[in-house]
Amino acid sequence: MATNKFSSCFLFSLMVFFLILLPLISGQMIPCLLGKCKNTRTCNASCKSRGYKGGACISMDVRSKTGAYCCKVRFE
DSSP states (O other), rough: HHHHHHHHHHHHHHHHHHHHHHHHHHHHOOOOOEEESSHHHHHHHHHHHTTSSSSEEESSSSSSOOOEEEOOOOOO
């Protein structure tokens, strides 16, 4: 009986642990380079010249007219 209770508690705590841990390890880090961009075309060219798959100009603030160079990582 004690083994059954221990295994069910252990299984429950293991499931909770993985439900918390899984989203943390599955997210991909997208590198954002220093600099300010105004359109995605220049950002895409800049990221490709540095060896990334491509990139986009992402605004970090709603009121900002410029954004940051955020590049897509090559996974091979």
